[in-house]
Amino acid sequence: MPDWMRPDRSDMIMLAANFTWRGLPVDVVVPVGERPKRKALDWLREFSSVHKRPLLYQMQGEWFAFGPPAFQAEISERIRRGEKLWHE
Template identity: 40%
Template sequence: MRPDQSGVIVLFAKRRWQGRPVDVAVPVGRSIPPRALAWLKAFAERQQRPLLYTAQTLSEDGGYAAQQQVFVHGPPAFREQVAAWQRSGQPLW
């Protein structure tokens, strides 16, 4: 998972949810390469570790916008919790 080879920076156990570590994955470029994302999702499922990952959004001038798109991989209750954190303005990591 070297960022220069995988295209992703992984922050393991960046926060906790229901006693489980939550991992965060951020792309080196615009988005996480499909092969790396598939590995991360499989790892999350095997280890029962919810995963948050992002993708860059483009601004009107063609560069990256300040906000990133956030995706959630995990059980429905975790998805609901992430939505609640976002509604309340809590940082996700």
């Protein structure tokens, strides 16, 4: 990762391959503060697309899913039901 992606510069902590979804590693991003910096989030979305790694991130207390439509739908449904977003 680029040096500017350090938590103190990007306002986020990335938990790489925190869990898997349908055999794909899912990266999870939690903010340091209310939200990650836009540049960092844009970079991660591009990385996610290129490397086919779904991304789950939090902004201002809300979770968002980025990746295949089925991943987004499943995460949205879990949020709606109040379930854990991933199993440890």
